[in-house]
């Protein structure tokens with residue numbers, strides 16, 4: 001099934017951002033619904049998502065791609081403010097919950113209350129080697145279902161490992 005192609009999980013690359021190397025499989029619908037009857041509050045067609053998002057945001061939010069580590073300025077920026085979902089604007093994380101880890105993504109101890117949902121990501125593959133594919137817990141926006149990142153265990157702490165690409169940072173006075 002094309003929607004579960006390991007290639008879909010690959011890290012985004014500069015070439016992918018340029019739009020010249022997008023695999024055909026990416027046209028498949030996102031597979032976020034927890035059950036056949038569950039619907040997220042915000043529903044958009046694939047064309048509407050592509051219109052709203054940059055190509056990079058579209059691949060991360062709607063096709064569960066993972067940004068290249070360190071590619072988002074937010075991975076090294078620790079200013080005070082709120083992090084909103086790029087898909088719908090929901091306040092999903094806050095700098096109050098940031099965890100400082102220099103591993104290339106944006107880490108939080110937890111999300112804003114009732115802001116995210118968990119999903120089973122059964123073929124996440126961050127090694128680009130299908131033999132090492134593993135099940136992970138995916139973090140999605142509660143309102144629009146967009147992929148934000150994963151729950152990961154780092155240095156003994158369970159943290160939200162989030163793509164900066166998925167987040168819209170809004171600074172506030174400290």
Ligand SMILES: [Zn+2]
Pocket residue numbers: 085086087088089090141142143144145146
């Ligand atoms: Zn959202």
